[in-house]
Amino acid sequence: xxxxxxxxxxxxxxxxxxxxxxxxxxxxxxxxxxxxxxxxxxxxxxxxxxxxxxxxxxxxxxxxxxxxxxxxxxxxxxxxxxxxxxxxxxxxxxxxxxxxxxxxxxxxxxxxxxxxxxxxxxxxxxxxxxxxxxxxxxxxxxxxxxxxxxxxxxxxxxxxxxxxxxxxxxxxxxxxxxxxxxxxxxxxxxxxxxxxxxxxxxxxxxxxxxxxxxxxxxxxxxxxxxxxxxxxxxxxxxxxxxxxxxxxxxxxxxxxxxxxxxxxxxxx
Amino acid sequence: xxxxxxxxxxxxxxxxxxxxxxxxxxxxxxxxxxxxxxxxxxxxxxxxxxxxxxxxxxxxxxxxxxxxxxxxxxxxxxxxxxxxxxxxxxxxxxxxxxxxxxxxxxxxxxxxxxxxxxxxxxxxxxxxxxxxxxxx
Numbered sequence: 001x002x003x004x005x006x007x008x009x010x011x012x013x014x015x016x017x018x019x020x021x022x023x024x025x026x027x028x029x030x031x032x033x034x035x036x037x038x039x040x041x042x043x044x045x046x047x048x049x050x051x052x053x054x055x056x057x058x059x060x061x062x063x064x065x066x067x068x069x070x071x072x073x074x075x076x077x078x079x080x081x082x083x084x085x086x087x088x089x090x091x092x093x094x095x096x097x098x099x100x101x102x103x104x105x106x107x108x109x110x111x112x113x114x115x116x117x118x119x120x121x122x123x124x125x126x127x128x129x130x131x132x133x134x135x136x137x138x139x140x141x142x143x144x145x146x147x148x149x150x151x152x153x154x155x156x157x158x159x160x161x162x163x164x165x166x167x168x169x170x171x172x173x174x175x176x177x178x179x180x181x182x183x184x185x186x187x188x189x190x191x192x193x194x195x196x197x198x199x200x201x202x203x204x205x206x207x208x209x210x211x212x213x214x215x216x217x218x219x220x221x222x223x224x225x226x227x228x229x230x231x232x233x234x235x236x237x238x239x240x241x242x243x244x245x246x247x248x249x250x251x252x253x254x255x256x257x258x259x260x261x262x263x264x265x266x267x268x
Numbered sequence: 269x270x271x272x273x274x275x276x277x278x279x280x281x282x283x284x285x286x287x288x289x290x291x292x293x294x295x296x297x298x299x300x301x302x303x304x305x306x307x308x309x310x311x312x313x314x315x316x317x318x319x320x321x322x323x324x325x326x327x328x329x330x331x332x333x334x335x336x337x338x339x340x341x342x343x344x345x346x347x348x349x350x351x352x353x354x355x356x357x358x359x360x361x362x363x364x365x366x367x368x369x370x371x372x373x374x375x376x377x378x379x380x381x382x383x384x385x386x387x388x389x390x391x392x393x394x395x396x397x398x399x400x401x402x403x404x
Contacts, residue, residue: 076398138344141346142346146343146344148339148343148344149396150339150343182398184363184398184400184401185363185364186363187363187396187397187398188396190392190396201346205346205348
């Protein structure tokens with residue numbers, strides 16, 4: 001009798017607990033309608049970029065910065081005016097800094113003086129995404145390395161992890177340093193978060209090419225080619241199949257998604 | 269019945285009750301007007317059917333949860349299309365969709381947020397999202 005009552009209470013208690021949790025479950029469950037797939041977005045395996053440096057140097061006007069300008073004005077990237085705190089999504093670097101492992105010292109001298117266009121490589125094995133403690137930085141299925149600025153706590157592990165210096169920290173309130181007119185269609189960032197190039201994810205979802213690619217095209221240069229690295233029929237894959245290309249610091253095994261063609265099309 | 273140290277206990281209780289109920293009697297008779305978010309923006313005035321993505325009451329109670337869900341869907345899952353009530357298609361974008369109609373932050377968002385005692389920096393939408401231009 002004693003044991004039976006105990007058993008009864010135990011079972012009763014468990015049942016009551018079960019009923020209680022079902023209520024709690026209802027509170028947390030999402031009751032909004034599920035969103036639909038984006039029909040305009042370009043379905044893709046992995047986004048990648050090829051930059052034909054020779055074309056950039058030879059066909060582009062001297063000192064051309066149109067791609068950088070287009071990106072930075074549209075994404076509300078501030079101009080801090082101080083190298084230690086600068087914010088950059090796409091910028092130029094000398095050969096010795098962009099490809100330090102390749103430096104032999106015997107390269108054509110002018111190559112070492114030329115600007116190389118660099119940006120986030122959207123690596124397949126992105127070290128930044130691996131170290132992020134809040135998973136604010138993560139890899140999207142289409143290969144883009146994204147930051148969820150709502151989640152970023154500004155610890156800057158990702159900046160330490162990125163071997164390409166492609167990430168910038170907002171030491172200051174960025175809005176006060178945006179020199180161009182604010183683009184009202186895109187948010188700014190706030191002080192205390194890290195930012196990087198997003199491969200114009202917001203434009204890809206609308207079926208448009210990234211801004212740097214467009215800006216380069218407008219200069220009749222077409223040095224920047226963008227496309228699906230997993231589609232053997234894509235323009236970028238055909239280009240990479242026809243020309244020798246290099247990536248930045250391949251020895252680190254990050255598998256960058258930005259390729260550099262140095263010899264140029266029609267030269268190789 | 270005798271209460272030990274009754275004087276202190278009772279006077280202490282009186283002071284406690286007075287302090288605890290301070291907000292009630294201090295604000296008695298004063299009515300703070302309930303907020304009236306304005307829906308008179310040009311975009312809304314042009315609409316034939318003045319409807320948001322969900323019913324008014326659902327939006328009033330759950331807009332923060334909806335925005336949070338939109339954020340997750342767009343940023344983390346890459347989905348941007350939302351089918352609202354009556355099947356209307358919306359882009360899940362706070363700046364480009366919500367603020368297109370509600371282009372009056374000061375007379376819409378801020379009225380309630382201020383009423384419920386949120387400071388101007390919370391909810392911290394506006395540190396990154398750009399508030400709409402308002403010409404008033």
